[in-house]
Amino acid sequence: MDKHEIEFTLNGKKRRLTIAANELLLNVIRDDMALTGTKYGCGIGECAACTVLVEGQAMLACMLLAVSVNGKNITTVEGLSKGNELAPIQQAFIDKGAIQCGFCTPGMVLTSHALLTENPSPTEDDIRDYLRGNHCRCTGYKAIVQAVQSCAKANKQ
Ligand code: FES
Ligand code: FES
Numbered sequence: 001m002d003k004h005e006i007e008f009t010l011n012g013k014k015r016r017l018t019i020a021a022n023e024l025l026l027n028v029i030r031d032d033m034a035l036t037g038t039k040y041g042c043g044i045g046e047c048a049a050c051t052v053l054v055e056g057q058a059m060l061a062c063m064l065l066a067v068s069v070n071g072k073n074i075t076t077v078e079g080l081s082k083g084n085e086l087a088p089i090q091q092a093f094i095d096k097g098a099i100q101c102g103f104c105t106p107g108m109v110l111t112s113h114a115l116l117t118e119n120p121s122p123t124e125d126d127i128r129d130y131l132r133g134n135h136c137r138c139t140g141y142k143a144i145v146q147a148v149q150s151c152a153k154a155n156k157q
Pocket of ligand 2: 098099100101102103104105135136137138139
């Protein structure tokens with residue numbers, strides 16, 4: 001398999017690596033970068049546990065070739081906090097009890113962050129629609145919606 005050199009910004013830091021042409025972004029993030037907040041759920045684009053932000057847009061890392069992010073800005077859940085200070089949307093998930101096993105949480109948080117960037121005042125329907133691809137087996141979604149609503153109300157993400 002052909003190898004390619006790529007350079008991208010991951011959570012604010014420039015990264016350069018040589019990868020196979022068919023390497024998935026999810027594997028690069030988890031295995032090469034050791035950032036395991038991004039979860040491997042279904043691996044086929046159905047659960048959104050692997051969501052990352054690419055240029056601020058929520059995307060599925062299991063469906064993206066790593067070569068496609070050459071030159072782009074990637075944010076994983078580890079990149080939302082500032083040192084020990086959680087981003088408001090992360091804190092809201094804790095405050096509203098929107099986490100149980102936590103497997104879906106990084107994807108939920110990043111997708112919610114992308115929503116609030118696009119639409120700072122989403123309705124409940126907007127939130128449910130935007131998060132429809134993110135599957136949670138535990139919470140029943142109500143607390144997740146409330147977490148996003150609380151950030152919208154406070155005008156924070
Ligand atoms: Fe990517 Fe499920 S692991 S969508
Ligand atoms: Fe367990 Fe969502 S908290 S899958």
